[in-house]
Amino acid sequence: MWRAITQAECGQGVVVLADLGSSILTVRHLLDVVVHHVFRPDATFGVLEVGIQLPLHASSLGKAILAYSPVEMVEDLLAEPLPRLTKQTLSDADLRRELEVIRDSGIATERDEAVLGESSAAAPIFDHGGQAVGAIGVVDSTERIFPRGLARGLGAAVSEAARGVSRELGAPRWPYAAEA
Numbered sequence: 107m108w109r110a111i112t113q114a115e116c117g118q119g120v121v122v123l124a125d126l127g128s129s130i131l132t133v134r135h136l137l138d139v140v141v142h143h144v145f146r147p148d149a150t151f152g153v154l155e156v157g158i159q160l161p162l163h164a165s166s167l168g169k170a171i172l173a174y175s176p177v178e179m180v181e182d183l184l185a186e187p188l189p190r191l192t193k194q195t196l197s198d199a200d201l202r203r204e205l206e207v208i209r210d211s212g213i214a215t216e217r218d219e220a221v222l223g224e225s226s227a228a229a230p231i232f233d234h235g236g237q238a239v240g241a242i243g244v245v246d247s248t249e250r251i252f253p254r255g256l257a258r259g260l261g262a263a264v265s266e267a268a269r270g271v272s273r274e275l276g277a278p279r280w281p282y283a284a285e286a
Contacts, residue, residue: 173208214227223247227243229243229264
């Protein structure tokens with residue numbers, strides 16, 4: 107259901123990230139793992155990303171999880187300087203500010219922060235206990251994600267998809283309504 111909603115809404119491929127911090131990876135690794143990848147519905151070339159590790163601080167998927175993580179986890183992550191992957195990678199202070207914005211909006215974005223020319227938008231996935239356990243998002247060229255600001259309908263599509271997956275995981279509620 108979530109894949110159909112997201113592809114129909116934005117015509118993009120879909121990436122799902124699982125927070126494996128408690129079972130496989132630690133926050134010190136600064137990484138989460140892509141567990142599902144759906145290619146764009148058109149014939150655009152794509153690279154299968156299942157299994158790749160993403161830096162939490164430089165991906166919308168990671169930031170969507172971090173924004174709803176315990177304060178101790180964020181502090182642990184920021185205890186050491188974050189690696190700059192591009193000139194657009196956020197500093198510690200900028201990341202803290204952006205996590206506040208994400209908590210207010212329910213949508214995380216990144217623009218050329220991990221890979222130049224590639225950007226993304228994502229929303230957190232919650233489990234039955236209300237914990238952020240993953241994120242679902244869209245990754246594509248910067249021109250497609252941010253043609254003039256965030257692509258129309260993209261925020262609503264990832265929000266709706268995240269809400270659907272969260273509901274399937276028994277989340278009591280998803281904290282943000284899809285944007286109009």
